[in-house]
Amino acid sequence: MTSTSTPGLARFNTSADSDALAALHEVCASSAWGSKLLAQRPYASAEELFRASDAAMAELTAEDLAEAMAGHPPIGRPKPGDPTSAREQSGMAGASEALKAEMLELNLAYQEKFGHVFLICATGRTGEQMRDAVRERIGHTPEEEREIVRAELGKINRIRLTRLVEEDRA
Structure with missing residues (x-):
C-alpha cells in the first residue's frame, strides 16, 4: 500500500463532498461508513484512509452491515x-456448470439461514475456494457470521479504496 499521496488520493481529498460520497458508495454501500470517511478528509496517505476505513467498519451496526x-x-x-x-x-468465471449450480444452491441455503448474500473477498479466490468457504460458514451462528462478514467487507473495501486512490485519471 502506498504511504504517500497519489493523484487519486489528492483528487478524492479535494473533490466535492457529493462526488467523494458517490465514490465511497461505489466502494461500500453503507452510508454510515461513507459518512465517517468523508468527515475525516483530507487524508495524508492511503494508509491513513485505510485505517479510517477499518475503524469505521468496526463501528458499523448490524443494520449498517446489512x-x-x-x-x-x-x-x-x-x-x-x-x-x-465481474473482476x-x-x-x-471459468467454473464448471456443476460448480456454478452448486454455488447457486449453497448461496440460496446461506441466504435463507442468514437473511443476506454470502459475502467473501473473492479477489484471487477460485470457484472451489469460494464453495468450500460457504460450505464451512453456513454452519456458523448468525453472530459468528456477522463478524466474519465485517472482516470480509473490510478486505473488499481496502481493495476498492486502493483502486480509488491509485487511479490516475484526468
Whole structure:
C-alpha cells in the first residue's frame, strides 16, 4: 500500500463532498461508513484512509452491515454491466456448470439461514475456494457470521479504496 499521496488520493481529498460520497458508495454501500470517511478528509496517505476505513467498519451496526451487504451481488452472479463485481468474482468465471449450480444452491441455503448474500473477498479466490468457504460458514451462528462478514467487507473495501486512490485519471 502506498504511504504517500497519489493523484487519486489528492483528487478524492479535494473533490466535492457529493462526488467523494458517490465514490465511497461505489466502494461500500453503507452510508454510515461513507459518512465517517468523508468527515475525516483530507487524508495524508492511503494508509491513513485505510485505517479510517477499518475503524469505521468496526463501528458499523448490524443494520449498517446489512446496508453494506445489499450492495454486493451473490457469488457467481455478478451484476450485469458492473466491471467491479465481474473482476472481483473472476474466479467463478471459468467454473464448471456443476460448480456454478452448486454455488447457486449453497448461496440460496446461506441466504435463507442468514437473511443476506454470502459475502467473501473473492479477489484471487477460485470457484472451489469460494464453495468450500460457504460450505464451512453456513454452519456458523448468525453472530459468528456477522463478524466474519465485517472482516470480509473490510478486505473488499481496502481493495476498492486502493483502486480509488491509485487511479490516475484526468
